[in-house]
Amino acid sequence: MRKITRVAAGILLQPDGQFLMASRPAGKPYAGYWEFPGGKLEAGESALEALKRELQEELGINVTAATPWLCQRFDYPHALVELHFFRVTAWEGAMHSHEGQQFAWQQAGHLQVSPILPANGPILRGLSQPQLLRFTPAGLLDNEALVSQIKQYWAQSDAWFVLREPQLDADSYAALCQQITQLPRPHGGKLIAHGSLELASQLPVDGIHLSATQLMACTSRPRGFDWVGASTHDQQQLAQVQTLGLDYAVLGHVNNTASHPDEPPLGWDEFGCLLKQGWSFPCFAIGGQSVATLPLAQSYGAQGVAVLRAAWQC
Ligand SMILES: Nc1nc2c([nH]c(=O)n2[C@@H]2O[C@H](COP(=O)(O)OP(=O)(O)OP(=O)(O)O)[C@@H](O)[C@H]2O)c(=O)[nH]1
Numbered sequence: 149m150r151k152i153t154r155v156a157a158g159i160l161l162q163p164d165g166q167f168l169m170a171s172r173p174a175g176k177p178y179a180g181y182w183e184f185p186g187g188k189l190e191a192g193e194s195a196l197e198a199l200k201r202e203l204q205e206e207l208g209i210n211v212t213a214a215t216p217w218l219c220q221r222f223d224y225p226h227a228l229v230e231l232h233f234f235r236v237t238a239w240e241g242a243m244h245s246h247e248g249q250q251f252a253w254q255q256a257g258h259l260q261v262s263p264i265l266p267a268n269g270p271i272l273r274g275l276s277q278p279q280l281l282r283f284t285p286a287g288l289l290d291n292e293a294l295v296s297q298i299k300q301y302w303a304q305s306d307a308w309f310v311l312r313e314p315q316l317d318a319d320s321y322a323a324l325c326q327q328i329t330q331l332p333r334p335h336g337g338k339l340i341a342h343g344s345l346e347l348a349s350q351l352p353v354d355g356i357h358l359s360a361t362q363l364m365a366c367t368s369r370p371r372g373f374d375w376v377g378a379s380t381h382d383q384q385q386l387a388q389v390q391t392l393g394l395d396y397a398v399l400g401h402v403n404n405t406a407s408h409p410d411e412p413p414l415g416w417d418e419f420g421c422l423l424k425q426g427w428s429f430p431c432f433a434i435g436g437q438s439v440a441t442l443p444l445a446q447s448y449g450a451q452g453v454a455v456l457r458a459a460w461q462c
């Protein structure tokens with residue numbers, strides 16, 4: 149078996165979501181390609197320790213807040229790498245190019261630098277995803293109130309919604325979906341369908357969210373959707389998300405939740421253990437989540453939180 153080279157890389161994030169990319173210096177494999185600053189783990193070092201050392205060496209900054217994010221394996225001709233990406237949200241010191249690299253602050257979905265290291269495609273797709281994934285409240289709001297609240301969110305932000313209204317028949321679901329997709333989206337919000345794949349493929353949605361049962365029944369990634377995510381509860385289902393090459397997983401429920409009162413929660417320890425296995429797609433914590441639990445979820449490696457009732461004025 150080929151030796152695995154472990155690498156830690158940092159996504160330095162500004163409050164408006166911009167992230168730092170650096171060009172690879174001359175003399176290294178893929179010189180001139182753009183990457184996230186970082187480098188190889190030294191013997192005995194954890195990924196976080198390597199991240200801090202590399203960012204000090206390459207940029208001259210002292211990382212003060214970093215949470216684990218995605219893990220991506222890639223087989224290059226020069227090495228089989230396992231990349232541990234961190235979201236870096238605070239650092240001290242002025243940034244300097246210590247290795248002759250160029251720097252560029254970038255916005256997800258509007259990349260201005262190229263070429264990018266081949267392993268980084270899923271990472272950039274991950275960066276386009278929100279920290280809050282809002283599920284509609286399954287019949288708790290009438291259509292008028294639901295559409296009006298989504299309209300308000302989209303007027304101000306690029307919020308993503310999963311239209312989960314299982315009480316509606318196909319025609320009513322399609323009509324509600326059409327109504328929502330006609331709302332203005334000046335910031336590029338997204339609408340993700342839930343339920344029947346066949347119905348969703350006929351609707352003007354941005355993606356489909358699969359139930360765990362649908363996920364396990366798939367033999368390949370559903371076609372025709374920009375974004376495909378799934379609900380998961382365990383390691384086997386997360387592995388299926390990876391195998392199918394889906395864009396995100398929702399994992400839970402982490403805490404007790406009114407929507408599943410009879411099922412015991414995973415708890416944060418189990419949630420953290422499952423994420424530590426290292427997945428190349430973002431995971432959202434679900435179950436008793438809100439904006440208030442976002443930092444905790446991210447400290448365990450989550451992309452963010454999936455919010456149900458807390459997202460709505462019911
Ligand atoms: N730093 C970094 N490396 C990446 C990224 N994506 C990616 O595929 N890699 C790969 O991971 C490996 C990282 O090695 P590196 O060259 O940065 O290592 P280093 O800073 O320790 O340099 P060194 O070679 O001088 O020891 C390379 O094979 C590189 O192609 C990324 O976004 N950032």
Ligand SMILES: [Mg+2]
Nearest residue numbers: 185186187188
């Ligand atoms: Mg490096």
